[in-house]
Amino acid sequence: xxxxxxxxxxxxxxxxxxxxxxxxxxxxxxxxxxxxxxxxxxxxxxxxxxxxxxxxxxxxxxxxxxxxxxxxxxxxxxxxxxxxxxxxxxxxxxxxxxxxxxxxxxxxxxxxxxxxxxxx
Numbered sequence: 001x002x003x004x005x006x007x008x009x010x011x012x013x014x015x016x017x018x019x020x021x022x023x024x025x026x027x028x029x030x031x032x033x034x035x036x037x038x039x040x041x042x043x044x045x046x047x048x049x050x051x052x053x054x055x056x057x058x059x060x061x062x063x064x065x066x067x068x069x070x071x072x073x074x075x076x077x078x079x080x081x082x083x084x085x086x087x088x089x090x091x092x093x094x095x096x097x098x099x100x101x102x103x104x105x106x107x108x109x110x111x112x113x114x115x116x117x118x119x120x
Contacts, residue, residue, distance in 0.1 A: 003025070003028050003066065005066045005097070013097055014068040020055065025039055041058050052073065056083065060083070063082075066097055067087060084112065
């Protein structure tokens with residue numbers, strides 16, 4: 001499944017969803033994970049709703065989005081597009097989050113994650 005990470009330093013999940021200018025994309029499965037690229041967000045000069053929509057549209061093919069923080073309206077908009085937002089605790093390194101996610105996928109993932117894995 002495709003997973004996006006919001007980061008200010010390309011290493012830690014520490015960026016607020018509404019401020020992220022780029023997302024780091026990974027393809028993650030139970031047995032392998034691979035960095036696939038950087039998604040640049042072009043939000044234009046719109047208002048808050050336009051900026052949220054630009055980000056959620058750009059992330060449309062992602063199943064999960066890890067962020068440092070996210071507001072309620074932005075989280076709801078992602079969920080409506082079947083993208084599950086997750087807040088990272090304590091600005092964890094992206095590679096650590098990837099490893100933890102793989103461990104969960106190798107076991108018995110919770111229902112919401114099994115559903116996310118079916119996206120795309």
